[in-house]
Amino acid sequence: MAVAEVQIEEHDVHHDDHEHHDSFISKYIFSTDHKTIAKQFLITGIFWALIGGALSLLFRLQLGFPDMDLGFLQPILGGWLTDTGKLDTEFYLALVTMHGTIMVFFVLTAGLSGTFSNYLIPLQIGARDMASGFMNMLSYWFFFLSSVIMFISLFIETGPASGGWTVYPPLSALPQAMSGSGLGMTLWLVSMVFFIASTLLGGINYITTVINLRTEGMTFSRLPLTIWAFFITAVIGLLSFPVLFSAALLLVFDRSFGTSFYLSDIYIGGEALPNTGGSPILYQHLFWFLGHPEVYIVLLPALGITSEVISTNSRKPIFGYQAMIISMLAIAVLSFIVWAHHMFVSGMNPFLGSIFTILTLIIAVPSAVKAFNYITTLWRGNIVFTPAMLFSIGLVSFFISGGLTGLFLGNSAIDINLHDTYFVVAHFHLVMGSASFFGLMAGVYHWFPKMFGRMMDSTLGHIHFWMTFIGVYLVFFPLHYIGIAGFPRRYYSFTNFDAFSIFTDLNAFVSVAAILTFAAQFIFLFNFFYNIFRGRKAPANPWNSTTLEWTTPRVPGHGNWPGEIPKVYRWSYDYSKPGSDKDFIPQTVPLSETPESNLPHENEMASKESVAKKDAAKA
């Protein structure tokens, strides 16, 4: 044992030595330090969130105020405005498409998983870095390349991809069908290929690191739920993203090389195409085989972060630690066999529809267990309202509100009338979009002190939370009514139909709420960027948390712990343990040092601990 420790220390010295010679480029740009890479993901994610949000404001203006003259946006939108100052109808679809693509992939996958898996996995399991720092760096730079390509596609003459974020062929396969299916779609596909490569590089790293690099004593049953969530997320991503890759590849073949995987019997632009024998439904199956797990890829990390934050700030252990893990595993497995609930009315065999109805509603059970467990964690706590805590409570609120509407959509008979209406929009924006976004926010507020060694302002955080939380409900709750009334999504305007002539006032209301909610994010931006440089210096453990990352120096260097890696003696949820005089016991405190608070079975382990220590001392 002693030998091993010495080796680690030597390794360390070597590390420090290295850091001395770090140039700006190797420290901040092509860095292999997981903490820097996490920050790179975070900043890029924030950039994309702003773009994605701004795009949504543009189409909300159109939906809320269809008669408005948008001439004042001429300098930005140029030719995408008509002479009368209205949005081009095809550009409207481009906005919806890019909003979805950006938010789902670049913000809530890369920005959330990329940031917090990278940042927290080594710190919370007690590792010096990721298993492969180089692959980790590549993961970010593939994402960056993917971002650049997608960003460029916003500015090309024919416009970015416009067939909806799901880019169903034949619409996305045929440039004749819409101008966005030309170069814009090609760039979308190329960008996604790099994105998938980035996700896989990251995911392999997360999995390997969690399995191999846990510090001594950090068994799987002592891992914080954050790590469990990131680990399971990475596994889901690793299994599902390659399928998206194959779907995209076949689409590339159809678009560029004349194959007919998805195309059959098409007459468009005055000519009958030669393609025959393909099936557009095949693409939908392949896409949703990723697309549905993707929902959990964005949601699980947020739930993991929430578990950690709620437990810490309730000063209570998370309720049902094992049930939480089992639920996440169940969700992970089931997420692969529910995809076709997106396709009940696609024309697929109705028998498949019934199978997927059953499987879909089963996935509601572990989700319900998680929600109940969060609420029970709050029960009889001693709750501290840090901004992170508020965002976590907000997440649970959205998770319930949006999750419940899933019971309608997952039931194929009810879905017939609700499919592709605003009810769906309300559902997934609450349960997946807003919930994950709140998880991201909770994570930023909670781990900012560790990331930058300074504190964010909590009052601004509270204001930001309440504006955003109320704002999100004001934006998405009304959409349920519009959906029940049968309003189809992705409509430029509703004036063509008698059935949809109502709710103009409600749509205007939603748009105003969206603008205010977006504006509130600037409070966050200020709070974030200002306090990176000017914030109050953070104490070592600002939230009195038990996990390992708070045992590092205020600003951890490359290698995380200057001395040896801490050992772990207990699970990460020893908050308010009866008998202990403090309301938290860090994971690094041996059981043998806390006889006053040990549970019976822990006393046994404590005695083994002391024996092991004596043995080590003898050796």
Added chain:
Amino acid sequence: MLSLVIWISVILVAVILFTIYRVYTLVQVAKGKQDTRDENNTTWNATMGMIFLIGGIIAFFWYSTKEFDNYTLPVASDHGVITDNLFWITMAVTVFVFVVTQILLFYFPYKYQYRESNTASFYPHNNKLEVLWTIVPAVVLTLLIGSGLKAWWDITDEAPQDAEVVEIVGYQFAWASRYPGKDKQLGDADYKLIDVDNQMGMDFSDKSAFDDFLPREIHIPKGKPVLFKIKARDVIHSVYAPHFRMQMNAVPGMPTQFWFVPNKSTEDMRVELGNPDFNYELVCNKICGKGHFAMRYLIVVDEPEDYQKWYAEQEPWLSQNPDYLANVPDNLKEVAMISAGM
């Protein structure tokens, strides 16, 4: 000039806000108040939670009752009555769970807000509770699924033999419909035969096609099963008729279908709604390009006898487009002229 003034005021406001923030921060520092566990702070946030909870629930029930007639479309098909029932049963269950869980979610933080003197209770798990809230949702869901699947199987079951058949074709950016005509047999069609006039690509080597007619709007009989045979010409569209609670994608290369029984005629609905201009609309509900939001088609539900009359009055497409007789094989020309009534 005006925009300059606007910009200056925006900058001014930003500067003022920033100054307030700095002053506030400095005052906090001077007071030595930096603890996030500040109890005033805690009370404020906990109370906001309760205000939000109560305000939100009141607003939810107020708006849901006030606007009920606006957001619920009257239902006009047999299966629609069943799925609407399912919808409202599910709604009752979910609203109950929604209200209870949200109350707990905001009441607990209010009740158990941080006080230095308090200690949280160490309550890591309780198997009984966890089993309880695994089994209860499972049972409730089973019941919901059971009734849902029964409805789903009935709806997607094969259409009755005597169903009236209508072919609906979606293309960028309109709908077209075709009826089988007197022989009640839709003729063959091939997308390669589509041209400017023959929008359906009707194949006139098939004699069933001779009497097919293409009306400008869909007519269907009240109280009789109707089978929509759905096709798409270019990209995916979706046939969505919200009043009939029917929806089915139109997929190029893969014909789909949906059958249902309309149970209120257009006239019935006009009386029910007190709106003499009411019409059933068919809309596209799958993104299909720039005209996606404007693919409107009318469905008229007639009393059965009116429907028969209307059906008999329709002229076969071939008789309106005699040029296409040239596409009919010679041995069938005579049959074609008789069928098409030329």
